Amino acid sequence: MVIRYPNGQSYRPPTNLKYENNSHSAKNERIIFGNRGMSLEDELNTTNQYYLDHHQAVIHKKPVPIQIVQVDYPRRSAAVIKEAYFKQASTTDYNGVYQGYYLDFEAKETRNHTSFPLSNFHPHQIKHMQACTQQGGICFTIIKFSSTQELFLLPAAILFSYWEKQTTKRKSIPKKVISSQGFSIKYGYQPLIPYLTKVDLLIEQLK
Numbered sequence: 165m166v167i168r169y170p171n172g173q174s175y176r177p178p179t180n181l182k183y184e185n186n187s188h189s190a191k192n193e194r195i196i197f198g199n200r201g202m203s204l205e206d207e208l209n210t211t212n213q214y215y216l217d218h219h220q221a222v223i224h225k226k227p228v229p230i231q232i233v234q235v236d237y238p239r240r241s242a243a244v245i246k247e248a249y250f251k252q253a254s255t256t257d258y259n260g261v262y263q264g265y266y267l268d269f270e271a272k273e274t275r276n277h278t279s280f281p282l283s284n285f286h287p288h289q290i291k292h293m294q295a296c297t298q299q300g301g302i303c304f305t306i307i308k309f310s311s312t313q314e315l316f317l318l319p320a321a322i323l324f325s326y327w328e329k330q331t332t333k334r335k336s337i338p339k340k341v342i343s344s345q346g347f348s349i350k351y352g353y354q355p356l357i358p359y360l361t362k363v364d365l366l367i368e369q370l371k
Contacts, residue, residue: 204273204308207356208258214355221360223260223267255292256303262360265367266301268293273308279336280307282327290327293320302366306349306359307342315349316342317362 202210205225215221236244259268270293272284293303303320318337322345326337347362 204271204306205257208271208306208359211355211357211359212258212260215360221260221262221267223258223262225258226255256289262363263367265363266296266299267363268296268301268303270305271308272305273310275310276336277309277311277339279334279338280342281336282330283335285323285327290324294324297321302363302370304363304366306357307346309339313351315351315357315359316346317349317359318342318346319366322346 209225212221212223212225215223234245238244256268257271259266261267270285270289272280274280274284297303297320305318305320305323307316307318308314309316322337322341326334326341347365349357349359349362352358
């Protein structure tokens, strides 16, 4: 099946994850065998499922409405979608609730070694996060430098600051700013990306 964005570009779904039950675990938790080749989206989906299963947070990837344009009927009892389009641009990747706080965030990967290009964001995404923060929501971006497998949680306020200056100054956020003003996240076992420990720090700042 071909699914396309509003601009006509094809959508490539994330790779499938493989799980196996650990019969030796008292809680029979799922074990994930390696994250090699997994996208950041895959890793976060796995992490959010862990948080949900352990009643720590309810966070999901936002669904995007799809318009079906071509369907094949190989037989009467079955229909196969051959082509579809996203009906509208998405806002941010994830949202949910954690300890009574509304979370809304983007997940971004870059192959750059020294900075994060602001071109990875769209104006409507920035506008959406600004609106959420004005209502008391906690917004941020989880950035992955794929060449070094480094992860950071970048508070929305820093992103907003660089976004507003990009017309007259640089069009990227230096990695040294992300590492010094954001929060480094180390890969874990369960959960794979323990980003809620950094969200706890953002909540402390609000208090």
